[in-house]
Each structure stands twice: as structure tokens, then as C-alpha cells.
Amino acid sequence: MLSRSADALFWISRYIERSEGLLRILHTTYVLSLDRGPYANNSWKTILEIFSYLPKAEKAELEKDADQILEHILMDSRNANSLRIILTKARENARGMQDHLTKEVWEQVNFMYHMMYDHQLSSQLKTNQQIPAIERLLKNCLLFTGIVDSTMSRGMSWNFMNLGKYLERCLMTIDLMEQQMIDNDLSEEKDILYWRGVLFSLSGYEFHLKNYRSNEANDNVIHQVVINDSFPHSVMYCLQRIRKYLDNIIEENSPEDPAGLKRQFGRICSSVEFADVQMIRGRGAPAFLKQTGNHLREFAWALSQTYFSYS
Amino acid sequence: MTVEELLEGYSHDYSWDEMMEKTMLRSHYQPLFQKLADLDFSTISQLHQQASEMFMSQGITFTVYSDDAGIERIFPFDIIPRIITAKEWQHVEAGIKQRLKALNMFLHDIYHDQQILKDNIVPSWLIASCPHFTREVFGIDVPNNIYVHISGIDLIRGDNGTFYILEDNLRTPSGVSYMLENREVTKRLFPDLVNTSQVRMVNNYPLLLHSILQSLSPRPVRDPVAVILTPGIYNSAYYEHTFLARQMGIPLVEGRDLVVNNHKVYMKTTRGHQQVDVIYRRVDDEFLDPITFNSGSILGVAGLIGAYRKGNVAIVNAIGNGVADDKAVYAYVPAMIRYYLNEEPILPNVPTYLMTDEGSREYVFNNIEQMVLKRTNQSGGYGMLMGNKASEKEVEEFRLKVEENPREFIAQPIIKLSTVPCFLDGRIQSRHVDLRPYALCGPSGMHIVPGGLTRVALKQGSLVVNSSQGGGSKDTWVIDQ
Numbered sequence: 042m043l044s045r046s047a048d049a050l051f052w053i054s055r056y057i058e059r060s061e062g063l064l065r066i067l068h069t070t071y072v073l074s075l076d077r078g079p080y081a082n083n084s085w086k087t088i089l090e091i092f093s094y095l096p097k098a099e100k101a102e103l104e105k106d107a108d109q110i111l112e113h114i115l116m117d118s119r120n121a122n123s124l125r126i127i128l129t130k131a132r133e134n135a136r137g138m139q140d141h142l143t144k145e146v147w148e149q150v151n152f153m154y155h156m157m158y159d160h161q162l163s164s165q166l167k168t169n170q171q172i173p174a175i176e177r178l179l180k181n182c183l184l185f186t187g188i189v190d191s192t193m194s195r196g197m198s199w200n201f202m203n204l205g206k207y208l209e210r211c212l213m214t215i216d217l218m219e220q221q222m223i224d225n226d227l228s229e230e231k232d233i234l235y236w237r238g239v240l241f242s243l244s245g246y247e248f249h250l251k252n253y254r255s256n257e258a259n260d261n262v263i264h265q266v267v268i269n270d271s272f273p274h275s276v277m278y279c280l281q282r283i284r285k286y287l288d289n290i291i292e293e294n295s296p297e298d299p300a301g302l303k304r305q306f307g308r309i310c311s312s313v314e315f316a317d318v319q320m321i322r323g324r325g326a327p328a329f330l331k332q333t334g335n336h337l338r339e340f341a342w343a344l345s346q347t348y349f350s351y352s
Numbered sequence: 353m354t355v356e357e358l359l360e361g362y363s364h365d366y367s368w369d370e371m372m373e374k375t376m377l378r379s380h381y382q383p384l385f386q387k388l389a390d391l392d393f394s395t396i397s398q399l400h401q402q403a404s405e406m407f408m409s410q411g412i413t414f415t416v417y418s419d420d421a422g423i424e425r426i427f428p429f430d431i432i433p434r435i436i437t438a439k440e441w442q443h444v445e446a447g448i449k450q451r452l453k454a455l456n457m458f459l460h461d462i463y464h465d466q467q468i469l470k471d472n473i474v475p476s477w478l479i480a481s482c483p484h485f486t487r488e489v490f491g492i493d494v495p496n497n498i499y500v501h502i503s504g505i506d507l508i509r510g511d512n513g514t515f516y517i518l519e520d521n522l523r524t525p526s527g528v529s530y531m532l533e534n535r536e537v538t539k540r541l542f543p544d545l546v547n548t549s550q551v552r553m554v555n556n557y558p559l560l561l562h563s564i565l566q567s568l569s570p571r572p573v574r575d576p577v578a579v580i581l582t583p584g585i586y587n588s589a590y591y592e593h594t595f596l597a598r599q600m601g602i603p604l605v606e607g608r609d610l611v612v613n614n615h616k617v618y619m620k621t622t623r624g625h626q627q628v629d630v631i632y633r634r635v636d637d638e639f640l641d642p643i644t645f646n647s648g649s650i651l652g653v654a655g656l657i658g659a660y661r662k663g664n665v666a667i668v669n670a671i672g673n674g675v676a677d678d679k680a681v682y683a684y685v686p687a688m689i690r691y692y693l694n695e696e697p698i699l700p701n702v703p704t705y706l707m708t709d710e711g712s713r714e715y716v717f718n719n720i721e722q723m724v725l726k727r728t729n730q731s732g733g734y735g736m737l738m739g740n741k742a743s744e745k746e747v748e749e750f751r752l753k754v755e756e757n758p759r760e761f762i763a764q765p766i767i768k769l770s771t772v773p774c775f776l777d778g779r780i781q782s783r784h785v786d787l788r789p790y791a792l793c794g795p796s797g798m799h800i801v802p803g804g805l806t807r808v809a810l811k812q813g814s815l816v817v818n819s820s821q822g823g824g825s826k827d828t829w830v831i832d833q
Contacts, residue, residue: 042621042622042623043603043605043609043619043620043621043622044609044620044621044622045606045608045609045620046603047622133585136411136585136590136594137584137585137594137604139594139595139597139598139604140594140597140598140601140602140603140604144410144598147411148409148410148411151409151410151411152409155408155409197622290622293622293623294622294623295623348622
């Protein structure tokens, strides 16, 4: 496979995974912001921290107006992480990769791109149809995942796409969790309402209710989001998937220094795999997550040096 | 609705109409119009709408650049197919085969012995002054002596229905993906008609092309590596490049994906460098190799021509073909056919006046209202002057340009292109069309896809069919009748 193709495929998945995450966080925040509860006031901050590059003062200004935030996060072409821009980039990559994607996958990416420029969406956002609009977009992200799963052959394209997808998902989980905890004192026990936003955003609220019965919400959520490998958005689950696709890729492509990449990734993996909640909290959960995130980003860079450098 | 009601108000201002003979429907159009009459106008409108949506959702678009922002448009598609009978097609096919055979021999000759120049059939100055005569490839032997593997020959029909050759496209003709997609869309719109009309198949084109590419490999290996070289996603024909790559199952590469080492071409893959045997390039000659040609180009690959000269890589189409589809050299193609094949041309040229000849120049400008002036090195409907539409001032300006650089211009009498029915603004109207059949030529012979791309001038009365000038396209049926 061409290095340029591998690069583009990796990024198509990353962008769509990012879109899905963005939409889910947006949906959760929007719905929760309608409730008057003890934790509603800081709810928009997280999404702006993750998906906007605006200066602090402008963010603070924006936080007061939900509709403007929606506009900024979904449609603003000046925001490099807005959904419109992310999907445009995904589509641009897909356009160049049509010989590696199935026709169905390409058509879905193309459709999502056209949705972002369609007047139906902008009019929905203006006429109090925000929730149906976000849900429709989210459905299409899920549809993309399904179409990829049922039409793509299990070759190199598949491996690179999945590598991108789970790397992005892992980083998103880490960022979201970190943002949720960063300014808050976790020594006092929070109740489930405090964590509800994060859990909804990671599609893990029902999972939590079913699997965690005790009242130690802080410990439980950290366990679910970091360690529990049956939760598909947990850090551990993502790392396991990355390991699998990385192994496939190394096996097929024999880079000059396969051991180097493997070692680097193995260190990240084991730091999570052999951690427990007490240890994580002992070190400070935000610091632990930050470090894992940084290591993962270094790994992604090494990966691109190995497989994607072509120009 | 009856067929008469359907066709109410249909007029075809003195051109040859392919559907109507005076007031009678030609027999090969009858089943189609019977079917359309069974629907009503609103259903036909719906089909038209459906077709546009299909093109948009599949991303079959081209990019128009205005105000620096690329806008994506679909190539307008008219849902009423154009029908060509088996008899007409037989004639066209024979004519194209003959012409391509001669053109191919001409290219071999011009880059080797130049016998045709020595025998004074084609004047030497005409070739020497042709910007596409590529001295850099003189003497290079190409596999099987084939220069023109892929070509699109533009045909038009004049007043009495005669087919004329308008233009030869021997470099990187585009549009074949539209031909194939148009057929796929028509199959969805009129499945029953396509079935009963016995329309000849076009969709084996990618398979034929693939087998030709494979057969050209200089390396005697079982599974040679063929690639398509594209200028990238900003090229207006990018959709077609991806389409062909997907249909043939071969990699779509850009110049930056390739590297030449020791006169061999490699592509940079995740497994390291992999040798490339055949390149179907959609990049123009002058951008192919910054060492040999345009040194500012980043679309090509440094050292490619060296590898080509050594015979380590096959390039499709051959480099330097532009000398044979120059609009002034065009005037000599009938002479080439007589010279190389000792045959009379089956398909006539449109009469062509070289502006280098003073007598012709005078004649052309004295009869300018019946003439079209064209630049020899431009296409896409640019650089043209239609004598019957131009103002006196425009003619004078053009005359100055012609006198300054007579080699760069030719003139032809304006030919009223034939008309076919189109569905526009909710009713059936006649519009002018041309026809571009696609020919493939490999070691095992020549194959011309039955039909080709019909381009339509969507503006009423317009004779310019180019997509850049508001043209559209139609599915083209060759039927066994």
C-alpha cells in the first residue's frame, strides 16, 4: 500500500471517530444544559476546551449562548476542529482514496459532507430543531462505522483505518475525562449526577448503571473509563484494539525497526493494564491521564514517521 | 399522452435531426418515445431529478474554479438517450480504426525515420513548428510500436447526416467515466427499455484497458504493477482517475508517490519501494519529468524519461503524441491515410484552412460569417471565434492575432451539428450534439467501445458542446437495428 494511502485512510477514520465523539458530547451537553442541576453551570466548558482554539476570553463570552456554541462547534469554518471542517477533511482524504475504499464507504462520507453544506441543517439549527439535527448527524457517523464494517475487506486498509479510529477514540476519552476532573477536587465523593455528562458522552451511562452497584462513583467511573476492557470507549479497550492492528501492520510491512514501535506501545499499554484505581488516584488521576495521552501522541508521531512519510 | 403531444413544439432549425425525418419519427426512436409518452411530463421530471441526485451522491462531479473557491458541479446529464443504429456504427467504427492505424504509423515515423516528411506529404516546417513535437523522445522505441493506446475521436454529423471527424484526442482524452456512469444511471431510469432495445454493452472498458496495461509491461513477470498517475484531487478530471483505478483495481498514484532509482520507477509503499512497470498517466507531457521538461513541475517524477528511454517502464499514452492531434496537422490526416495505408479515408475531415497560407487566409476573412477560427493548441472550446456571432471589432482583433502568428490558427466552415431530443425546462427540445467514441489499442488489436460520450450544447442554438462552456452529456446507445 502507498504510504500516502495509509496516511489518508488512517485519517479518514480518525476524523469520523472525532466527529462521532464531538456529536455525542455536544448532544449530551445540550440536553443536560436544559436541566437545572447542581453541576449544570460548567457544562459547556469541556466541549470548548476540546474542540475550539478560541482565546480564553472569547470562550468565556461564548459559553453564555448555547446556540452560538452550536454554530461555532458544528458550522464555523474558522474553527479548525468544527464538525464541518473535520468532515470536509475526512471527505477530502476519502476523495483521494476511492481506489482503497468501497463505493459504499465513499458515498457515505460524501453524503455526510454534503449534509454539512445543506440548508436543511442550518435551518434546523435556527428553528429549535437542534436535537434532531445532532441526532441525524450522529446516526450517520454510526452508519459509516457499519458500512465500513460490512463492506471493507480485512486487509491493510482495514488495519490502518482501525488504528486511526481507536487511537482517536482513546485520546478523546482521555481528554474528556481529564477536562472533567481538572478543576475539581476529587477527594470529596461526587455522585453519579456529576459524572453523568462524561458517561453519556462516552455512551457509557447505561453500562455504568448495569455494572457498578456501589456508591463510590469516583472510583467506579475511573475504573470504567480507564481500566474496564469490556467498555468499548475505555482507554484499555482502545489500547487492546490498537495493539491488534499494530501487530497486523508490523507483520505485513516489516519496518526497519519493528521492535522499537512495539516497545514504545507496549510501555503505554502496560502502564494502564497493570494499574488499579487506587494507584491512579494516588498519583492523581488527571496527571495519569495526561501522561498517557502524551505518550500516545508520541507514539502516533513515531507511527507516522515509520509508515506515512512520503514527501 | 400520445407521442404527438409529447413532441408538441419540437423544432430543429434546419439541422439534421437524428430523431425526426421532417415530421416523422425515425423508426429507431419509436420505442423510446412510446415509452416516454406513456409517462407524463411530471414523471419525466422526477426521473430527471433522480438522475441528478445519483450523480451528486456518488460524487461524480467536476470542480469549477471561480473566485479562488472551487465549486463542485455535476456534469449536466440529459436523461433521453441518443440512439445510433448498427449500420451507422459499423461505418463509424471502420473509419476510426482506419484513422487510428494511420495516426499510429505517423507517430512512429515522425519519431524515427520521418519518411513522410522526406516524401513531402506533410511539410517539415509544420512539424518543426508544432509545440507538441517532442524532440526529447526522438528515437525511443515504445512497446509493440503502439503510441496511441487510448484515444477519443470527436465526431460530428453535418447537414445531411454525414459523420465528420472534428478532432483527434491522442494524449489524455477524458470523459470515459461519464460514458460508463451515464449508462449505469440510464439502466436505473429505464431498465425495461435498455433491456428490450438490445443496447450494446460498454462496461467492459475498464477490463479491456486493464489487460492492455498489463500486456505492456517491460518486465516479464506474471503480475506486473500498473498504476494510474494523477495530478491530484484538484484536477478537474480527478473523479475519472479514481473511477478507473477502482474499476481496474490498480493503485492511483501521484508524482510524489513515485521515485526513480537506477532508471527504474518505484512507488513508496508501507512495505518499502515497489517497482512499477506500466504507468497510465493522466499528467500532460510537459509536467511528467522536471529533469527533461518543465523544471518547475511537481506533478511528475524526476528521471521518469530516463527510465522510459531505457525501456524499464511503459508509459500510456506515449509521450509526444501531441504532434499528431495538433489542429493544423489534422488537415493532413487524410493524406496520411492514403500514404501509409493506401486507402481512401472512410470518415471525412471537416475542410480545414491553414492560416499560414495567404490565399486561404484571405478567403477565410472574406467569408468570415461562415467560418470558425480555432487555435491549434487549445481545446475545451477556448480560443475560438465563431464568425457568425462575432462583432466586426472582434473579427479585426482576431485577424491581427492571426497575422502575427498564422501557425497558431486554422479555420473551418461552420458546420451545423446534428440535433437530438433533450428534456429541458419540462418539455422535449432539440439541441446540437457531437460524439466522442473511445478506442483502445493494444498488442492484440483495436477495440472501439460501442457508443461513446455524446456531448450536448444545452443552450438553444449553441454549437459549443464543451463542459467548460455549458455543455452536458447523454447516454449513447448503439442498437442492433
